[in-house]
Amino acid sequence: MAKARKIQRSSPKQLRRQIEKLGRELLKLFNQRAKLVRELDQVELEKQQGVVATTHPDDEAELLQLLQANKGPLPEAAVRSLFRELNSAAHALTRRLRVAYLGPEYTYSHLAALERFGSSAELVPVGGIAAVFEEVRRGQSDLGIVPLENSTDGRVADTLEMFARVPVKICGEVQLHIHHCLLANCPRHEIAEVYSKPQALSQCRNWLSRHLSAARLIEVTSTAAAAQLAAQKPGAAAIASRRAAVEHGLQVVAENIEDNPNNITRFAVIGHESAPRTGKDKVALMLQIDHRVGALADTLAVFKRNRLNMTWIESFPIPDEPGAYLFFVELEGHENDLRVRRALGTLEKKTLRLEVLGSYQQTEPVA
Numbered sequence: 001m002a003k004a005r006k007i008q009r010s011s012p013k014q015l016r017r018q019i020e021k022l023g024r025e026l027l028k029l030f031n032q033r034a035k036l037v038r039e040l041d042q043v044e045l046e047k048q049q050g051v052v053a054t055t056h057p058d059d060e061a062e063l064l065q066l067l068q069a070n071k072g073p074l075p076e077a078a079v080r081s082l083f084r085e086l087n088s089a090a091h092a093l094t095r096r097l098r099v100a101y102l103g104p105e106y107t108y109s110h111l112a113a114l115e116r117f118g119s120s121a122e123l124v125p126v127g128g129i130a131a132v133f134e135e136v137r138r139g140q141s142d143l144g145i146v147p148l149e150n151s152t153d154g155r156v157a158d159t160l161e162m163f164a165r166v167p168v169k170i171c172g173e174v175q176l177h178i179h180h181c182l183l184a185n186c187p188r189h190e191i192a193e194v195y196s197k198p199q200a201l202s203q204c205r206n207w208l209s210r211h212l213s214a215a216r217l218i219e220v221t222s223t224a225a226a227a228q229l230a231a232q233k234p235g236a237a238a239i240a241s242r243r244a245a246v247e248h249g250l251q252v253v254a255e256n257i258e259d260n261p262n263n264i265t266r267f268a269v270i271g272h273e274s275a276p277r278t279g280k281d282k283v284a285l286m287l288q289i290d291h292r293v294g295a296l297a298d299t300l301a302v303f304k305r306n307r308l309n310m311t312w313i314e315s316f317p318i319p320d321e322p323g324a325y326l327f328f329v330e331l332e333g334h335e336n337d338l339r340v341r342r343a344l345g346t347l348e349k350k351t352l353r354l355e356v357l358g359s360y361q362q363t364e365p366v367a
Helices: 012-047 057-069 076-092 108-117 129-137 157-165 198-203 205-211 223-232 242-248 295-305 338-350
Strands: 098-102 122-126 143-150 169-177 181-184 193-196 216-219 236-240 251-255 264-271 281-288 310-317 325-332 353-361
Touching (some): 108 122, 108 264, 122 129, 143 169, 157 310, 181 242, 198 236, 223 236, 242 251, 295 338
Parallel strands (some): 098 122, 193 216, 193 236
Antiparallel strands (some): 169 264, 181 251, 281 325
């Protein structure tokens, strides 16, 4: 009987040489790609008469194609992270974007900003949602990123209020899966206080009642501030991200403690211009209508007649005007689409106030 042939494996030294060779080839290709991105950015800069592009919808389209072509072994999250950083660094060769977000570092707003813009952008933490809007309005930041709605808690009222007060545009969105962790430097049975922002505490209320019913729940301004407090106080814990645990030297006592496993927060990217049309867009409107019977139904009928699919609607009370509301509506389409323009023309005659908050490319939730 013939002996089985022994499979020849490369030695560690041979494997290392192959890895180093591929690394050099990749570096060369990365730099070639960055030069092409810079050249394209400079062409766009000339076309826009010196205005630097702040949205790059082609980046997302390219990434989706790459994810579909990916055969592994790299997972989707790794491919997404790699190309996000490549694009971030390449665009920064033309101009480094300044982006304001609700700080401090390692809040979920910060993670959303990193997901959208990468670490080569200048990410600027500010103290509140209103401050993000003011940074953009005054031109101190090119863009801002603010939480718009959560799948568990609904709208973010502070953001809607600022849209009613500050003339900015939505030019992008980030949908981020929110996975909360319980962070501490002590065992679970020693935890007497749990710190986090109100929304995070609300999103984990059932888990907390089952596992930490005796602990005192304390609201703070952000999940990052909660992590900082937990790192300083004996017997204290925080609800925050895994990234916050690393940055503040905390242990992950329990992970994925959110009550809704599909907990998603949608963030709006705000600037001064809508994003260009991609063919897979959404447009956001803000409107005020007469306080009379059937006024809202008449308004919504405009979208139906123009075959526009509404993906979001929220009402918001107008301060100092009892019974008066603003409505925030999101539709599939772009403000330059014929059907949208036709609907807007009709709505101008039916509403007391109508503003196009912006058009932006639709995105998928990311981990």
